[in-house]
Amino acid sequence: MAELGSFTLLLALALSVYSFLAGLIALSFQKQKLATQPTSSKAPNLVPQSSGFGSLLRQSSERLSETARRAGIASFGAVLLASIILVVCAFQDNFSIAYIFHHSNRDLPGPYKFAVLWSGQEGSLLFWSLLLTGYAFVLRLRYKTDPRLFAYASVALAGVQIFFLSLLNFAAHPFAIMQGNLPADGSGLNPLLQYPEMVIHPPMLYLGYVGFTVPFAFALGALITKYPGEKWIHITRRWTMVTWGFLTCGIFLGAHWAYSVLGWGGYWGWDPVENASLMPWLTGTAFLHSVMMQEKRGMLKVWNMWLVFATFWLAILGTFLTRSGIISSVHAFAQSSIGDWFAWFLVLTLVVFLFFFVKNRKHLVSEHKLESLASRESSFLFNNLLFVLLCFTVLWGTWFPKISELVQGNKVTVGAPFYNRVAIPVALLLLILTAVGPLLAWRKTSLESLKRNFLWPTIGAVIVAIFLMITPESWGSVFGLKPWHDISYFYSLMAISLSVLVILTVASEFYRGGKVISKHTGQGTFASMVQLTHRNTRRYGGYIVHFGVVVVIIGLAGAAFNQDQEKEMGYGDRMSIGPYTLLCRSYTEDESPNYFSQWAMIDVFKNGKAIGSMTPVRRFYKASQQTSTIPDIRSTLNEDLYLVFEGVNQDNGHPIIKAHLNALVMWIWMGVWIMLIGTGLALVPNAQAPARAPVTARLERAQPAPVVTGD
Amino acid sequence: MLILCAVIFLIAGASDPASRFSDIGHHMMCICGCNQILLECNHVGCPASDGMRGELMAAVNRGDSDSLVEQAFVQKYGPTVLAAPTGKGFDRVAYIIPVIALILGFGLIVMVVRAWRNRPAPAIAGGLPPIRASELDQFREQARRETEL
Numbered sequence: 001m002a003e004l005g006s007f008t009l010l011l012a013l014a015l016s017v018y019s020f021l022a023g024l025i026a027l028s029f030q031k032q033k034l035a036t037q038p039t040s041s042k043a044p045n046l047v048p049q050s051s052g053f054g055s056l057l058r059q060s061s062e063r064l065s066e067t068a069r070r071a072g073i074a075s076f077g078a079v080l081l082a083s084i085i086l087v088v089c090a091f092q093d094n095f096s097i098a099y100i101f102h103h104s105n106r107d108l109p110g111p112y113k114f115a116v117l118w119s120g121q122e123g124s125l126l127f128w129s130l131l132l133t134g135y136a137f138v139l140r141l142r143y144k145t146d147p148r149l150f151a152y153a154s155v156a157l158a159g160v161q162i163f164f165l166s167l168l169n170f171a172a173h174p175f176a177i178m179q180g181n182l183p184a185d186g187s188g189l190n191p192l193l194q195y196p197e198m199v200i201h202p203p204m205l206y207l208g209y210v211g212f213t214v215p216f217a218f219a220l221g222a223l224i225t226k227y228p229g230e231k232w233i234h235i236t237r238r239w240t241m242v243t244w245g246f247l248t249c250g251i252f253l254g255a256h257w258a259y260s261v262l263g264w265g266g267y268w269g270w271d272p273v274e275n276a277s278l279m280p281w282l283t284g285t286a287f288l289h290s291v292m293m294q295e296k297r298g299m300l301k302v303w304n305m306w307l308v309f310a311t312f313w314l315a316i317l318g319t320f321l322t323r324s325g326i327i328s329s330v331h332a333f334a335q336s337s338i339g340d341w342f343a344w345f346l347v348l349t350l351v352v353f354l355f356f357f358v359k360n361r362k363h364l365v366s367e368h369k370l371e372s373l374a375s376r377e378s379s380f381l382f383n384n385l386l387f388v389l390l391c392f393t394v395l396w397g398t399w400f401p402k403i404s405e406l407v408q409g410n411k412v413t414v415g416a417p418f419y420n421r422v423a424i425p426v427a428l429l430l431l432i433l434t435a436v437g438p439l440l441a442w443r444k445t446s447l448e449s450l451k452r453n454f455l456w457p458t459i460g461a462v463i464v465a466i467f468l469m470i471t472p473e474s475w476g477s478v479f480g481l482k483p484w485h486d487i488s489y490f491y492s493l494m495a496i497s498l499s500v501l502v503i504l505t506v507a508s509e510f511y512r513g514g515k516v517i518s519k520h521t522g523q524g525t526f527a528s529m530v531q532l533t534h535r536n537t538r539r540y541g542g543y544i545v546h547f548g549v550v551v552v553i554i555g556l557a558g559a560a561f562n563q564d565q566e567k568e569m570g571y572g573d574r575m576s577i578g579p580y581t582l583l584c585r586s587y588t589e590d591e592s593p594n595y596f597s598q599w600a601m602i603d604v605f606k607n608g609k610a611i612g613s614m615t616p617v618r619r620f621y622k623a624s625q626q627t628s629t630i631p632d633i634r635s636t637l638n639e640d641l642y643l644v645f646e647g648v649n650q651d652n653g654h655p656i657i658k659a660h661l662n663a664l665v666m667w668i669w670m671g672v673w674i675m676l677i678g679t680g681l682a683l684v685p686n687a688q689a690p691a692r693a694p695v696t697a698r699l700e701r702a703q704p705a706p707v708v709t710g711d
Numbered sequence: 712m713l714i715l716c717a718v719i720f721l722i723a724g725a726s727d728p729a730s731r732f733s734d735i736g737h738h739m740m741c742i743c744g745c746n747q748i749l750l751e752c753n754h755v756g757c758p759a760s761d762g763m764r765g766e767l768m769a770a771v772n773r774g775d776s777d778s779l780v781e782q783a784f785v786q787k788y789g790p791t792v793l794a795a796p797t798g799k800g801f802d803r804v805a806y807i808i809p810v811i812a813l814i815l816g817f818g819l820i821v822m823v824v825r826a827w828r829n830r831p832a833p834a835i836a837g838g839l840p841p842i843r844a845s846e847l848d849q850f851r852e853q854a855r856r857e858t859e860l
Contacts, residue, residue, distance in 0.1 A: 263753050264747055264751045264752075264753045265751065265753075266751065269746070269747070271746065369827055369828075369830050370824055370827040370828045371828065371847075372828070373824055373828075378820075378824050381820050381823065381824065382817075382820060385816040385817065385819075385820055388816075389809070389812055389813055389816055392809065392812055393809045393812075396805070396808055396809060397805070400796065400805050404796070404801065404802070404805075407801055408800070408801045410789070410790050410791075411790070411791055412790050412791060412793070412796045412802060412805075413740050413790075413791045413792075413793060413794055413795070414795060414796060414805065415740065415748065415794035415795055416737075416748065416794065416795075417737070417738050417794045417795035418794075418795035418796060418805065418806075421795070421806070422806060422809050426809075426813065443847065444847070444848075564750075629753075644753060646753055658753060
């Protein structure tokens with residue numbers, strides 16, 4: 001099996017190399033052919049008239065291009081086969097393969113054996129290649145949309161494929177054979193990865209990371225070909241939205257996994273690996289906004305090109321950080337030489353992009369004209385600045401320990417307090433723009449219109465802020481908030497108030513639009529709002545994403561009010577936290593083929609009333625000889641009661657229980673669902689709005705300027 | 712908002728020992744290698760966190776100032792014990808650079824917006840005269856009237 005796996009990987013590399021080279025040759029001859037069209041005055045001098053092999057290639061360049069496309073498609077088949085072989089080896093407990101030995105064991109449950117594919121360095125690189133060739137497979141199948149642009153994108157993707165498949169074949173081989181005696185059982189999968197979400201979190205995250213290669217490939221293709229018009233932006237935007245959705249899903253699945261498995265009561269630790277996923281997400285989000293400027297007004301062509309490149313580049317940089325060991329992280333894979341490969345690949349992609357940018361930058365010149373600072377255009381400019389600044393802050397914070405070591409000889413830690421201090425004010429400014437931006441019109445917005453649109457949402461936000469401050473603290477969570485007690489409370493109050501402002505402005509947009517349709521069609525307001533959304537799914541799907549984002553932010557704002565308690569609990573012992581009282585009813589041990597477990601049964605009372613039992617668990621995995629906690633979490637809209645079985649007092653056998661009371665955490669997970677629904681909605685094609693002759697006729701008589709609305 | 716932040720920064724601050732313990736403890740790292748904030752380290756039998764928490768509690772109860780406590784921890788455990796760069800020496804650069812980037816970014820955008828506003832309107836193909844701002848306002852008003860509730 002290992003030999004077959006190795007062969008398929010080698011075949012995939014060969015096919016990718018062919019796809020790249022043949023595609024490149026075909027495109028270069030097609031380019032020369034285009035340059036020799038009769039309309040070109042200098043055409044006859046460009047192509048040598050009598051070069052036997054060259055002439056043959058020129059004549060059959062389209063056929064060559066087709067073979068390159070088919071080789072690219074076949075490379076997906078080869079990588080898919082290699083991945084299937086690795087998974088089958090995991091299910092067969094084939095410990096002759098070193099990767100399987102290090103990441104699996106006989107008693108590992110089936111779903112986790114499947115997840116072995118992405119549980120270690122080599123397997124995850126194979127999985128990365130599988131997704132990359134998978135995306136490229138879809139792209140190559142859809143080539144008829146625009147054969148020339150797709151051919152360029154296919155070649156760019158083949159180039160990236162070559163890099164990852166070379167890594168797999170020469171530096172991180174997943175089918176490497178064990179040396180010496182064959183072990184009876186494997187070392188087992190890391191216990192922290194033995195959790196249902198771990199079966200879907202990495203695929204989602206990787207779909208996000210890898211997916212940004214596609215917009216980059218299109219951007220590079222458009223740059224090289226000096227692609228006319230904005231069609232490539234339309235094609236790229238949909239790919240970017242899908243990819244962005246996957247990355248969003250992956251990031252929050254990771255956060256939920258950290259919350260549910262790691263047992264420290266939090267979901268985000270500003271670890272370099274977490275930051276690595278956040279950076280491309282931020283630039284990708286900036287691109288999804290700024291791309292509208294190019295579509296509607298033909299502006300920011302250079303900026304968009306760089307944003308697409310930066311997003312791809314940051315995704316690879318994140319992988320470099322994770323794999324090179326250059327920056328210490330609790331998540332990082334073992335330090336290995338593949339960091340150098342990534343470093344060189346980063347340099348190479350930068351050089352290639354920079355070369356074509358410098359060569360063809362004149363093609364990206366656009367007519368920038370702004371009428372007013374109070375316009376959608378300027379709000380997008382500030383929005384992009386803040387997103388890129390947030391990305392820069394995260395990048396700066398991630399690298400600062402290394403910079404400090406180089407400058408002053410000692411490392412420093414850059415953890416949550418740094419990011420809270422630097423990034424939160426920027427995020428609050430972004431929240432203000434999220435509220436203001438959608439209400440600004442393209443070109444110019446009058447002060448009167450701003451006042452009209454903002455008055456009620458602002459009053460609503462102020463009322464909520466006052467309500468939070470005057471409610472009694474005994475209500476728990478964010479109630480009774482005194483912003484002058486602590487800067488984190490102030491940030492929370494600002495975040496919640498601004499989120500309410502965003503929600504109200506989004507709601508008013510739906511309501512006003514729905515009312516207009518209702519007035520003209522006689523439908524009910526809700527049905528009109530549904531129709532409104534269906535007529536412009538991108539705009540209203542985007543608003544739903546904004547709504548989801550602020551629901552997430554309300555959840556994040558709750559972190560300032562978290563509490564925790566820790567106690568050794570024998571039979572009948574009690575512990576209080578917030579309105580809850582915990583009573584230890586029992587504790588015991590259990591054994592399964594994969595692990596030993598210790599667990600406690602805790603009765604929970606809220607304000608003196610019994611509300612149920614919770615059972616935090618601690619496991620000891622036999623194969624890996626590692627422990628892991630499985631916290632028990634009782635979630636409500638207001639707060640999560642989060643119990644961790646931390647360990648056992650060796651003297652008396654009593655469990656040590658840590659209780660966290662985390663405010664508003666459920667809002668985060670709800671917000672993510674809303675974001676994903678909004679993203680899905682934005683991908684749905686628009687319904688046609690019925691034409692209204694009288695208005696059109698009047699406007700036509702008046703010969704209006706092409707004022708664009710929407711989005 | 713920035714001014715409000717600054718005011719809150721000045722007047723806010725924990726004063727009672729429990730709040731100070733929590734505040735300082737959340738600005739320090741456990742040094743066992745878990746990469747977690749000191750008060751969030753959740754390993755039973757962690758070789759470091761229990762002792763560090765004890766030292767922190769003792770220092771807070773003695774009435775040592777925040778900076779004195781941090782200094783003592785840095786001397787004993789090294790600079791990585793602090794969860795964020797300090798505001799002294801080269802560490803200040805960590806905070807200054809993002810602020811400079813923000814100011815430069817804002818300045819750049821304001822300049823760009825001003826330059827774009829002062830540009831003449833692009834000529835429309837076909838010899839049509841460019842639309843005047845007053846005409847645009849007129850059409851906006853018309854659109855507003857027709858879509859008014």
